[in-house]
Amino acid sequence: MADFTYLTACSIDGYIADADNSLQWLFDVPAVESDSTIPDFIDSVGVLAMGATTYSWVLEHEAVLEHPEKWHGWYGDRPTFVFTHRDLPPVPDTDIRFVSGDVTDHLGALRAAAGTRAVWLVGGGELVGAFDDAGALDEIRLNMVPVALGGGAPLLPRRITSDRLSLVEVRQVGQRVDLRYAVRRTAG
Template sequence: MRTIYNTATTLNGYIADERNSLDWLFAVDDSVAPDQEEFLAGITVLVLGSTTYEWVVEHEHLITHPERWPGYFGRRPLFVFTTRELPVPAGADVRFVRGPVAQVLPRIQEAAGDGDAWLVGGGDLAGQLLDAGALDEVQLSVAPAALTGGAPVLPRAVGADRLRLRTVERFGQFAHLTYDVTPAG
């Protein structure tokens, strides 16, 4: 299993604003976007932090409209790192997990089988996976927007020796960057 952090970010490195909202992202024209179907073809499990999960569930009204769930996540298991009790849309395979990332990884790897894990968000969870040596790839869709604060894309000091740029693509207003993560020294 490879763990791929695929997210959108502002020019100045935020994935959500001060209210943990992604509304800034939906203001950007996304009529030309990467082929999500191709990306999802290799993804067998999803991983989210509780703030990202909660925002998506609330913003997309997935509790009152659980029929929308497959359109966002398919039938893949979704692991949510949280210490809180959160609602689950009817029919969704949501698995709440607690504790250090390294302790939960075997469960995620087992659920992934021969596929990959998509870390949907957030940045702190990406940092924890990086710290655990379990982050393999970072894909950033950089939007033409800036925020004055919020949730950083990766709240860690990461040297250029750890990230190797593999591809740069343009999708409308987004620059899509793909980095391979190399093991720590």
């Protein structure tokens, strides 16, 4: 059965975007040229799920509507579920499914779309928290960069205690530390 994996970059004080929804603090950290963490992870992914702010950020920041080939380059033809109440534009020639409401109602469709591969919970944190509430969070992978933001979009605004989290892997990638936790599911 598909694993539900939350992979995200974050600050050391637990934010995934600053108060202006900017990720410049992340791009300011020197990248390691040989780092293939994200492409390797995407190879294991069958379907993506994200919230409206994250989707809109990608569209605007990367000018994806003008350059839809970028989306294809990153994600191929993987389906993407965008949780929203808004009327957002789809990226041309992609399988983007706009959904809303209780995440529980969409788990079956996400699993069917993922097949034997993973569901990538891209964010934001509240949406991932809703997946955990529904018993659908199996792994948290953090790419933590040396920045404290003091506020912004929270990584995961839930109480998940240590009896549910097992550290599986720690890796240093330049100035970044990658942490991988297995998550014991809630009853859901």
